Amino acid sequence: MVGVLLLLNLMPLAAGELLAQLCGDGGNYTANGIYQSNLARLAVTLPINASSSPELFATDTARQEGTPDDAVHALALCRGDVTNATACGACVAASFQDARRACPNDKLATIFYDDCLLRFAADTPPSITENGTLFQAWNRRNISGDAAVVAGDVRRLLAETARAASTSTARRFATGFMDASSVSIPTLYSLAQCTPDLPAGDCLLCLQRLIAMMNSTTSVRLGGRILLLRCNFRFEAFVFYAGEPTLRVSPPGATPPPVPDPMARTNGNKRKSWVVAAAVAPVAALAFCLIVCYCRWSRRLRKDYEEGALGGFKKGTNLFAKWKERFQSNFSDENKLGEGGFGPVYKGLFSDELEIAVKRLASHSGQGLIEFKNEVQLIAKLQHRNLVRLFGCCSQGEEKILVYEYLPNKSLDFYIFDENRKSFLDWNKRLAIIEGIAQGLLYLHKHSRLRVIHRDLKPSNILLDSEMNPKISDFGLAKIFSSNINEGTTRRVVGTYGYMAPEYASEGLFSPKSDVFSFGVIIVEIVSGKRNASLHQCEDFINLIGYAWQLWAEERWLELVDASLVPNSQSPSLMRCINIALLCVQENAVDRPTMSDVVAMLSSESMVLDGPKHPAYFNVRVTNNDEPSTTGTCSTINV
Incomplete structure (x- = not known):
């Protein structure tokens, strides 16, 4: 329409x-x-x-x-x-x-x-991607000052206001204020709103899409607005809304006084209670989770888990079971964010409005105490902007819960494999996601206190924050090495076929180059918008990687690119990423680049790239689910 x-x-x-x-x-x-x-x-x-x-x-x-x-x-x-x-x-x-x-x-x-x-x-309201209701209005005058600085401040104000609106539980509405007088830019006021029936993630996407429509001309105007039926924003150099602003945003170089916390005004000097709101899913048990597990990563962890003696409670205390019994109904489908191979993930809310994601490990998932402890100890010691943050944990008997930061935009596979949602990710956003994943892996392999090999890197384990920045998650299968050891072997091959390096799938040999291989597969999937397991034949190639190699060898690589990205002025960048991806998925691990090399290749357009060798075609059955798999043949590819 x-x-x-x-x-x-x-x-x-x-x-x-x-x-x-x-x-x-x-x-x-x-x-x-x-x-x-x-x-x-x-x-x-x-x-x-x-x-x-x-x-x-x-x-x-x-x-x-x-x-x-x-x-x-x-x-x-x-x-x-x-x-x-x-x-x-x-x-x-x-x-x-x-x-x-x-x-x-x-x-x-x-x-x-x-x-x-x-x-x-005569039809129902349009989706958030439909442009039939688009309207824009802009002030004729420009904001004085350096255009790049001004545009950056305006976009920052609108981005923060959009995030606040999307997380508003009442009306999907927020107002903002940027006191930039100290840096010679007028004070700016902002507003963002979505229809209240939109989920938080869709609201944020809608607003981000409108903000992305601003160009170098409109982003320095003294005021303006863009409206769609489902969402809209506005900014001005004067107060145009009623009431106090929801948030205050400070530009670089300015130090305005903080806006009083509305919760603090409401509650006076009462101490904040880390009790989970009972009306939101997994919520009640989480207060206990944070009490009993937060920062208790000691030698007694295994004993405490087994005996129920965490957090200062007497041995044998079954307080968690009582909480679970009382609030079992709060683990509801209404609050479920998704479900992976190890169990469902729910959205929760603390009393101070902090949103959280709660991973409740299923008893049949195969992730036992060792994997659970592994993930807790790893994430507690790893801090990087491209790694998901862990707030707390809880374990008693077969019940195991991990409490993470809530990331409203779900996982990467939610977008790149969906015909409607992939339009939200233009090439610049996809490239930024590729670079962010690379930075996260480089930290794991080289710059963290531990050398970590993830072993299950795939789009569903790449979460996206409110600004579509990627964060690597799910460290239950990760392995830790000391700085002088670079590889290991295992008889128990775990992970997801389609993303496993051939030496790991066939011999159980893993190293940082195993993650490099998985990263290369993800690049191809991001560029093409197709799953590595989405092809239906083995005669010429058994997966997307083989197809990509064939197109590259025949100089028809453009046919691999997602149709939503073509025609595109970024062809050299696309071609470069495909080249890097094929270098990462070469059959022999020694031929693959390190993540240091990959980051350097991504950040320097002038760096000359080697030509890739033949990629790995390994004799396994490739499936498109996220369940760990260890057997199969290449004669049939399931989709």
């Missing part, structure tokens, strides 16, 4: 003013017909529903039995700082009137007021 795109170059608009009337191409309805009757009904009920909603948001459908083609779907939302419910209802009612005047007999219309928005159509 395509609407009318209005791109205006205006001075700031006053509150309550009509911004845009977008008439779509959804066809016309018959005067005095059923569609018009349904629309008239919504014009009465929707303003009432929106004004009576705690979020000042409403969706509704009007239809008559036997006439599905004449059903009308509508959505209305008032701005997050509107506190007068009557004013909200009046704004929505006025929007219906404007739609009838501006778009007579149109089945689809979108109306943007400063205080509210309305959309009605």
